[in-house]
Amino acid sequence: MPGLMNRASTVVKAKISKLLDRAEDPGETLDYSYEQQLQLLQNVKRGVADVVTAKKRLELQTTQLEQSVVKLDAQARQALQAGREDLAREALQRKSVVQQQLQGLDQQVQGLQSQQEKLISSEKQLSAKIEAFRSQKEVIKAQYSAADAQVRIGEAATGIGEQMADTGLAIQRAKDKTEQMQARAAAVDELVAAGTLEDFTAGDQTELDRELQQLTTSTQVDDELAKMKAESGAGDPQKELER
Amino acid sequence: MIVRLMNEGQYRIDDSLIGRLNELDDQATAAAEADDEPTLDQALDEMFELVKREGQVLPDDEIATSDVLIPPSDLTLEETKQLLTHEGFIPDLPSRS
Numbered sequence: 001m002p003g004l005m006n007r008a009s010t011v012v013k014a015k016i017s018k019l020l021d022r023a024e025d026p027g028e029t030l031d032y033s034y035e036q037q038l039q040l041l042q043n044v045k046r047g048v049a050d051v052v053t054a055k056k057r058l059e060l061q062t063t064q065l066e067q068s069v070v071k072l073d074a075q076a077r078q079a080l081q082a083g084r085e086d087l088a089r090e091a092l093q094r095k096s097v098v099q100q101q102l103q104g105l106d107q108q109v110q111g112l113q114s115q116q117e118k119l120i121s122s123e124k125q126l127s128a129k130i131e132a133f134r135s136q137k138e139v140i141k142a143q144y145s146a147a148d149a150q151v152r153i154g155e156a157a158t159g160i161g162e163q164m165a166d167t168g169l170a171i172q173r174a175k176d177k178t179e180q181m182q183a184r185a186a187a188v189d190e191l192v193a194a195g196t197l198e199d200f201t202a203g204d205q206t207e208l209d210r211e212l213q214q215l216t217t218s219t220q221v222d223d224e225l226a227k228m229k230a231e232s233g234a235g236d237p238q239k240e241l242e243r
Numbered sequence: 244m245i246v247r248l249m250n251e252g253q254y255r256i257d258d259s260l261i262g263r264l265n266e267l268d269d270q271a272t273a274a275a276e277a278d279d280e281p282t283l284d285q286a287l288d289e290m291f292e293l294v295k296r297e298g299q300v301l302p303d304d305e306i307a308t309s310d311v312l313i314p315p316s317d318l319t320l321e322e323t324k325q326l327l328t329h330e331g332f333i334p335d336l337p338s339r340s
Contacts, residue, residue: 118250125252128303136306159306162247170250173318 026149030137033157037130040164047171048123054178055112061185062109065102068189069095080228088228092221100217101188108181115174122167129163245301246294247309254298264290264311275324283323284316291315 072095079088133156140149244261247253256264267290274283290313301307314326 115250122250122252125303129306132304132306155308156306158308162308166247166249173250 026144026146026153027141029150029153030141033153034130034134034137037133037160037164041127041130044123044126044164044167044171047168047175048119051116051119051171051174051178054175054182055109055116058105058109058112058178058181058185061182061189062102062105065098065105065185065188069098069102072098076224077228077232080225081232085225089221089225092224093217096217096220098188101184105181105185105188108177112174112177112181115170115177119167119170119174122163122170126160126163126167129160133157133160244310245307246298246311246313248291248294249312249314251291251315253301253307253309254294255301256294256298260293260297263293267293275320278320280320283320287314287316287323 072091076088076091076095079085079091136152136156140152144152244256244258245253246256246264267286271283271286271290274280274286294313312326314323318326
């Protein structure tokens with residue numbers, strides 16, 4: 001008989017019934033339950049704020065990587081003008097890898113935006129339900145017998161628990177995703193700083209992915225190198241590369 | 244019947260929709276078992292669309308426990324499997340139609 005719902009609600013119900021056991025007086029249970037909800041709501045609000053901050057940081061990282069693409073491009077030109085084709089090639093290689101990584105990141109940051117909107121709306125739903133619980137609890141206290149009140153408290157608390165669990169899941173997912181993306185952005189950052197291409201691509205890619213990426217990279221590098229050579233009249237090597 | 248579209252909110256739907264939801268639920272379950280993520284995602288998306296189109300949004304201040312939870316299609320296959328039980332997302336209730 002049980003589908004997904006029963007499994008989830010069993011957890012919620014177990015927690016609720018523990019809560020209900022704590023107080024004999026339904027009025028007390030209601031107040032206690034409401035206090036708990038308010039505390040949990042604070043956690044939820046903090047969680048949402050964390051996700052928003054993390055996303056902003058990620059956007060900043062993306063901007064910095066975009067700037068490093070521009071910088072690497074300029075360095076490659078400089079190197080070529082100085083007659084250092086080997087350095088120009090290396091700079092373009094790094095630039096190409098950063099660009100490929102940036103492409104994926106950009107899309108993911110956009111995806112995170114919609115996740116964040118849902119998260120905020122979910123938090124609003126939770127706040128509204130807790131507020132509704134506050135007014136309902138006064139009605140229950142005033143109008144119902146102890147036994148009826150217990151049933152109604154149970155129902156309301158379970159409903160709130162479900163919303164809480166859903167909002168919590170949304171926060172967790174958004175956090176996980178931002179962390180993954182930050183790690184990726186940081187790795188690209190390091191790559192730009194240190195230039196260890198092999199280490200970077202050793203992540204979760206398959207051998208084929210790596211080969212394909214290398215192929216793309218080297219073709220792109222050759223193309224750009226040819227273009228730059230054409231632009232600068234195939235190099236007149238007087239200037240030294242500024243480092 | 245009350246349905247929660249996970250990460251979106253709760254909807255009240257007419258019992259006449261249960262039959263169609265159950266069909267999609269069966270597809271989703273079979274796809275998850277076969278590790279067929281595209282088909283699974285498609286079935287979940289259709290369930291979301293159906294509930295959004297035919298259902299009524301439960302007001303934010305109405306407190307209710309859902310009869311059914313439907314996960315979003317952007318969960319990974321593994322995450323979805325953890326949520327699935329042998330009867331799918333929706334218990335096989337007899338539809339009233």
